Amino acid sequence: MDDLLPGFVAVEVAGAADFEGELLPAEAAHLSPRAVAGRRREFTAGRVAARRALGRLGVVGHPLTADNRAPVWPRGTTGSITHTAGYCAAAVARTPDVRAVGIDAERRTILPANVRASICLPEELEWCATRPGEDWWPAVHFSAKEVVYKLWSPIVGTWLDFHDARLTIDVETATWTARIDPRRLDTSPGAPDRFTGRFHVAPDLVRSAGVVPA
Numbered sequence: 001m002d003d004l005l006p007g008f009v010a011v012e013v014a015g016a017a018d019f020e021g022e023l024l025p026a027e028a029a030h031l032s033p034r035a036v037a038g039r040r041r042e043f044t045a046g047r048v049a050a051r052r053a054l055g056r057l058g059v060v061g062h063p064l065t066a067d068n069r070a071p072v073w074p075r076g077t078t079g080s081i082t083h084t085a086g087y088c089a090a091a092v093a094r095t096p097d098v099r100a101v102g103i104d105a106e107r108r109t110i111l112p113a114n115v116r117a118s119i120c121l122p123e124e125l126e127w128c129a130t131r132p133g134e135d136w137w138p139a140v141h142f143s144a145k146e147v148v149y150k151l152w153s154p155i156v157g158t159w160l161d162f163h164d165a166r167l168t169i170d171v172e173t174a175t176w177t178a179r180i181d182p183r184r185l186d187t188s189p190g191a192p193d194r195f196t197g198r199f200h201v202a203p204d205l206v207r208s209a210g211v212v213p214a
């Protein structure tokens, strides 16, 4: 994931042992006692990878709690966690360097038509249709829009729908720009009106990431 982010962002991809790692007591309190084994494993890998990334910024032994599922980062830092079947990563940075960090990984699957329509605006679906044989573009939209939400949420603190952002993809530079619907900005004064990031498509995995500069 560090290939998609500026050098001042500390990125850790979880290894196999991290899925069986130790949670700090304050972190375990944010995992439902009814959590299935898979959820426990991904939550643990995210916490262990995030604490290792924080360690590279000199922040050691700090439990990573949550507020309504959003990670609560130690003072002076911010970051993002993602997990999808068998893959987990965390990225953190100092808040003097950035306002927000967002990362997302998704297994590369062909999304059903109803899911594509719920994620993509009609003009985004039209753009995907101009790339015949490249069935991964709706998944790229999905992944990039999840990044947009992970950047928006810590700054603005409100919900953002998939259709509230219009994505433009530059295939040559493997970058995306998301413009927020002006009607949404009217109800969120001071919110950023656009977000940018990078993406990568592999045979089995789609990854996206971005930052909001300080």
Ligand SMILES: CC(C)(COP(=O)(O)OP(=O)(O)OC[C@H]1O[C@@H](n2cnc3c(N)ncnc32)[C@H](O)[C@@H]1OP(=O)(O)O)[C@@H](O)C(=O)NCCC(=O)NCCS
Residues within 6 Å of the ligand: 042, 043, 046, 066, 068, 069, 070, 071, 080, 081, 082, 083, 084, 103, 104, 105, 145, 146, 148, 149, 150, 151, 153, 154, 160, 161, 162, 163, 164, 165
């Ligand atoms: C929150 C959300 C983006 C997470 O994405 P996901 O694909 O389900 O899962 P990921 O594995 O990539 O990310 C999960 C992690 O996101 C983080 N997260 C959860 N809520 C968050 C928030 N409000 N802000 C930032 N990060 C958040 C958590 O660390 C979580 O992992 P954890 O519970 O193990 O700590 C997604 O569930 C969601 O609610 N999406 C709808 C909103 C949206 O994406 N709108 C698009 C706007 S253009």
